Amino acid sequence: MQTLDELIASSSVFAGMPAEYLSLIAGCARNVGFEEGALVFREGDAADTFYLVRRGRVAFELHTPDRGGLVIETADPGDVVGWSWLFPPYRWHFDARATEEVRAIAFDGACLRGKCDDDPALGYELMRRFAQVMIDRLQHTRFRLLDVYGGVGVS
Amino acid sequence: MAVSASAEAQTRGVMTPVPYRVRSRASETADTWTLELEPLGDAVLPRAGQFDMLYAHGVGEVPISTSGDHGGDGHLTHTIRAVGPVTRALCGLDEGAVVGVRGPFGNEWPLAGAVGGDLLVIAGGIGLAPLRPAIRHALSRRADYGAVAVLLGARTPGDLLFVQEVEEWRSRLDAEVDVTVDAAAVGWHGRVGLVTTLIPGAVVDPASATAFVCGPEIMMVFVVRALLERGLPVERIWLSMERNMRCGVGHCGHCQLGPKLICRDGPVFRADEMMELMEVREL
Numbered sequence: 001m002q003t004l005d006e007l008i009a010s011s012s013v014f015a016g017m018p019a020e021y022l023s024l025i026a027g028c029a030r031n032v033g034f035e036e037g038a039l040v041f042r043e044g045d046a047a048d049t050f051y052l053v054r055r056g057r058v059a060f061e062l063h064t065p066d067r068g069g070l071v072i073e074t075a076d077p078g079d080v081v082g083w084s085w086l087f088p089p090y091r092w093h094f095d096a097r098a099t100e101e102v103r104a105i106a107f108d109g110a111c112l113r114g115k116c117d118d119d120p121a122l123g124y125e126l127m128r129r130f131a132q133v134m135i136d137r138l139q140h141t142r143f144r145l146l147d148v149y150g151g152v153g154v155s
Numbered sequence: 156m157a158v159s160a161s162a163e164a165q166t167r168g169v170m171t172p173v174p175y176r177v178r179s180r181a182s183e184t185a186d187t188w189t190l191e192l193e194p195l196g197d198a199v200l201p202r203a204g205q206f207d208m209l210y211a212h213g214v215g216e217v218p219i220s221t222s223g224d225h226g227g228d229g230h231l232t233h234t235i236r237a238v239g240p241v242t243r244a245l246c247g248l249d250e251g252a253v254v255g256v257r258g259p260f261g262n263e264w265p266l267a268g269a270v271g272g273d274l275l276v277i278a279g280g281i282g283l284a285p286l287r288p289a290i291r292h293a294l295s296r297r298a299d300y301g302a303v304a305v306l307l308g309a310r311t312p313g314d315l316l317f318v319q320e321v322e323e324w325r326s327r328l329d330a331e332v333d334v335t336v337d338a339a340a341v342g343w344h345g346r347v348g349l350v351t352t353l354i355p356g357a358v359v360d361p362a363s364a365t366a367f368v369c370g371p372e373i374m375m376v377f378v379v380r381a382l383l384e385r386g387l388p389v390e391r392i393w394l395s396m397e398r399n400m401r402c403g404v405g406h407c408g409h410c411q412l413g414p415k416l417i418c419r420d421g422p423v424f425r426a427d428e429m430m431e432l433m434e435v436r437e438l
Contacts, residue, residue, distance in 0.1 A: 061341050069341030073348050076356075099344045140349050144337045148371040149280035149310035 004029050007105060011052055013080050013129050021122050028111035034058075034098035040081065047084035047092045048109045053077050056102030061095040073137070074099070080133050085109025169404050172210045172255025173197050177248050178230060183316050187281060188246040189222065189234045192254065198229030201259030203266065203288035204395060204423045208403050209233060210255030211244035218400035218418070219245075220285035221259070231256065234284035234316065260403035261422045264289040264367050265393060272363035273301040275387075277378050279308040279350055279370025283316045285395050285422075286369050290324070297329055301364075304331040304357040308350030308370070312339050331358050350374065354381040361386030368426075369395040376433055379426045392426035 005026045008014050014022060032051070034040055040051065040058055051058070058075040072094070075081045081104070084092050090109070116123030175192035183189055201207055201221035210216040217239075223232025237246040248254065266289060274293050278286045293303055305324060309315045315334065325332040333353050335346035346353070350370075366387055368378050375394050382392050398410035398417040405419025413432045415421065 057344070057346070059341075059343075059347065063341075071339045071341060071343055071347045074346050076346065097341075140352070143349055143377065146373060147310070147337075148374050149308070149314060149337065 004031070004105065007054065008052070012078055013052070013133060017125065017129075021125060024115050024119070024122060025107065025112065025126075028108040028115070029105050030108075032104050032106040034102040034104070036098055036100050038098050038102075040096035040098060040102070040104075041092045043092050043094050045092050047082060047090045049106050050080060050082035050085050050109060051104040051106050053079050053081060054103045054105060056098060056100045056104075058102055058104075059097050059099045061097055063095070073140075080130075083130050083134060085113070086127070086130060169257060169260075170402070172208070172216075172257050173199065174253050175231060175256045177250050177252045177254065179250060180246075180248065183234060184314050186238070186246075187234060187236045187316065189232060190245065190248065191223075192231040192233070192256065194229045194231075195253070198225070199231070199256055199258045200225055200229065201231070202263045203292055204264040204285060205259040205261045206285075206400070206403075206418075206422060207231065207233065207256050207258030207260065208400070209235075209241075209245055210257070211241050211248070212253070212255065214244040215241040216255070216257075216401075217241045217245070218260070218397075218403065220395070220422070222284035222287050224288060224291065234281065234287075236281050257403060260400070260418055262420075264395075264423055265365070266292055269293075269365035269367075270299045271301070272365055273359035274303045275357055275359045275364050275366040275382075276303075276305045277308075277350060277354070277366060277368045277370070278306070279374040279378075280310065280314065281316065282368075282370035282374075282395070283307060286367060287317060287320075289367055294324065294327070294330060302331070302359050303329070304359050305333070306350055306353040306357060307332070307334045308353075308374070309334075309336050310338070311336050312343050312345065333357075349377070351377050351381040354378070354385055357385075364391065366392045367395075368392065372396075372433055376430070379430055382426075389427040389430070390425055394424055394426055394429055395422045396424055396429060397422065 008026055009022050053075050058081050059071045060073045061069050062072055063069045174195040176195055178191040178193045181189045206218045206220045208216050209219050219233045222234040235242050235245050237243040276286055276290055293300055335348050339347050366382055368375050396417050400418040401407045401409040403418050405416040410417040
C-alpha cells in the first residue's frame with residue numbers, strides 16, 4: 001500500500017518535485033471519498049481545498065436557467081480538481097460532482113498557502129505546476145471553442 | 156448481380172455510375188444516416204479506407220467513404236452526414252430508391268503493415284465512419300495485432316455514431332475503447348474533454364504501435380502532435396483526408412492539396428506527407 005507521500009510523488013502534477021517540498025505538501029493532504037452523484041464542491045462556496053483524483057471520475061458542471069446543467073469537463077485518475085484555492089476570492093466557479101465512486105487526495109488550500117508564504121521557493125514551484133494545469137485547460141477550452149465537429153467534416 | 160469486376164465494368168469506365176438500390180436506411184444521429192445499398196448490376200467493392208462517388212439523381216454527386224463490409228453479396232454501406240443539397244438528398248432517400256455509384260476510389264488503411272504491433276485508432280465525429288471497417292477488420296483478426304485501442308471524440312453524446320456497436324467493442328476484454336465528448340448534459344457519466352486527452356493513457360506501446368486517424372483536419376493536427384509527443388514515429392501515423400473530390404481518379408484537380416491529389420494519392424496518407432500541408436493556411 002502506498003503512503004500519501006508516495007501517491008503524491010507519483011502524480012504527474014507533482015512528479016519530480018524535491019522530497020522536502022513533497023513532504024510539506026503531504027502535510028496538508030488527506031484521503032477522501034465521494035459516492036456516485038455526490039457533490040465534491042458547489043459553485044460559490046469557499047474554495048479551501050483541491051483534489052488529486054486517484055480513482056473514479058469528477059464532472060465539472062455549469063448551470064444556466066435556460067439550458068439546465070452542462071458538463072464542461074471531467075477529471076479522471078491523475079487529474080487535479082480545482083485551482084480557485086490559489087486566488088482570491090477563493091470561491092468555486094462551478095460545481096464538481098462524482099459521476100462514479102471517487103477516491104481522491106484532498107489538499108487544504110489555506111494550509112498550503114501558508115506554507116507557500118513562508119517559503120516562496122515552494123510557492124513558485126507550486127504556482128509553476130498549477131500554471132501548467134491551467135494552461136492545458138485553457139488550451140483545451142480554446143480548442144473546443146472551434147467546435148470542430150460542428151462544421152462540415154469528413155463523410 | 157455480378158460481385159466480381161466484369162469485362163463490362165472494365166470497359167464502362169470509371170466515370171459511369173452503376174445503379175444501386177437503397178436496401179435500408181438507419182438514423183445514426185439527428186443529421187447522419189447509414190444507407191445500405193444493393194447492386195442492381197455490377198458491384199463496386201470498396202475496401203477499408205476507400206470511397207465511392209454516390210450520385211443522387213437530379214441533384215449531384217458526392218464522395219462518401221465506405222463504412223461497412225460488402226459481405227458476400229456486394230452490398231455497400233455508407234454513413235452520410237446531411238450538410239449540403241446532395242447529402243441531404245441521399246439521407247432522405249426511401250428504401251427502394253435508386254442511386255448511382257462510381258468507385259471504389261483511393262487507397263486503403265494499411266492494415267497489413269500494422270500486423271504484429273499495437274494498433275491505435277482515433278476518430279473524431281463522423282471520422283469514425285471511414286475507420287469502422289478497419290476497426291472491424293482488426294477486431295475480427297485480433298491475434299494479428301498486439302494491443303488495440305480505439306479513441307473516439309464527438310461534439311455531444313447525441314453525436315456519437317454506431318452507439319450499439321461501440322458498446323459491443325467496449326465490452327470486449329481484448330480491446331480498449333474510450334469515448335469523450337466536447338460537452339454533455341448533466342447525467343452523462345462518460346468523459347468530457349478533448350480526444351487528445353485520451354492519448355497519454357492509451358494502452359499501446361509507441362515502439363510498435365501504428366495509428367489510424369480520421370476527423371476534422373484541425374483535430375488531426377492536434378492528434379498528430381499528441382501522438383508524436385507520446386513517442387509514435389511519424390511514419391506510423393496515418394490520416395484520412397477529405398477535399399472536394401469530383402472525378403475520383405485525379406483528372407479534374409478539384410481535390411488538390413499542394414502536390415497531392417487526395418482522390419488519387421489518398422485519401423489515406425502518412426502523417427509526414429500531410430502535416431506540413433495542413434499547417435499552410437492558404438491550402
